Amino acid sequence: DVKVTQSSRYLVKRTGEKVFLECVQDMDHENMFWYRQDPGLGLRLIYFSYDVKMKEKGDIPEGYSVSREKKERFSLILESASTNQTSMYLCASSLNPQGSEIVDTQYFGPGTRLTVL
Amino acid sequence: DQQVKQNSPSLSVQEGRISILNCDYTNSMFDYFLWYKKYPAEGPTFLISISSIKDKNEDGRFTVFLNKSAKHLSLHIVPSQPGDSAVYFCAGGSQGNLIFGKGTKLSVKP
Numbered sequence: 001d002v003k004v005t006q007s008s009r010y011l012v013k014r015t016g017e018k019v020f021l022e023c024v025q026d027m028d029h030e031n032m033f034w035y036r037q038d039p040g041l042g043l044r045l046i047y048f049s050y051d052v053k054m055k056e057k058g059d060i061p062e063g064y065s066v067s068r069e070k071k072e073r074f075s076l077i078l079e080s081a082s083t084n085q086t087s088m089y090l091c092a093s094s095l096n097p098q099g100s101e102i103v104d105t106q107y108f109g110p111g112t113r114l115t116v117l
Numbered sequence: 118d119q120q121v122k123q124n125s126p127s128l129s130v131q132e133g134r135i136s137i138l139n140c141d142y143t144n145s146m147f148d149y150f151l152w153y154k155k156y157p158a159e160g161p162t163f164l165i166s167i168s169s170i171k172d173k174n175e176d177g178r179f180t181v182f183l184n185k186s187a188k189h190l191s192l193h194i195v196p197s198q199p200g201d202s203a204v205y206f207c208a209g210g211s212q213g214n215l216i217f218g219k220g221t222k223l224s225v226k227p
């Protein structure tokens with residue numbers, strides 16, 4: 001079974017604080033992703049990584065950065081938290097099988113509910 | 118521009134009947150599609166997928182149908198159970214990346 005774990009289920013921070021969200025997967029997956037989920041907006045991609053030390057911007061990268069120093073770990077950093085970053089943050093990983101039309105299923109962690117006051 | 122659309126924000130079904138969740142897409146480059154189920158305060162759980170070269174995939178009570186000419190897919194749940202009550206997301210995928218719809222909240226009433 002694929003296991004994706006996130007460091008915290010609930011987090012409360014103050015405006016301006018630096019926030020670290022950690023994600024670890026145990027299936028030797030190549031790809032890792034950070035999303036945020038907000039009511040009525042679905043899941044929106046913040047950043048993703050195809051390999052160690054590689055990172056790519058998703059649809060909403062502003063205000064965030066990421067770090068992938070080890071294959072199994074992908075961290076999301078809020079440099080200076082703001083109230084509009086209050087959200088559910090979801091980490092996912094996938095294997096990255098080669099070949100088109102081969103389904104590359106993403107497996108999600110339990111999520112971190114972040115509240116910024 | 119929404120590439121994946123779930124036009125019904127909610128759906129209510131009686132226990133034992135069929136639930137049909139719909140999804141439309143505009144991007145012809147998707148190689149595969151997935152359905153996820155999400156309970157409140159939890160991460161999405163993978164349900165079922167379909168490659169773009171197929172038109173049907175079945176797994177137990179769940180069947181996904183893909184109509185490429187109409188750029189439409191649907192998830193059928195038969196029979197529906199109260200534990201199926203959740204938000205369902207469809208997603209289109211290509212080269213490892215997924216684009217999600219906004220979700221449909223399914224309520225299965227006993």
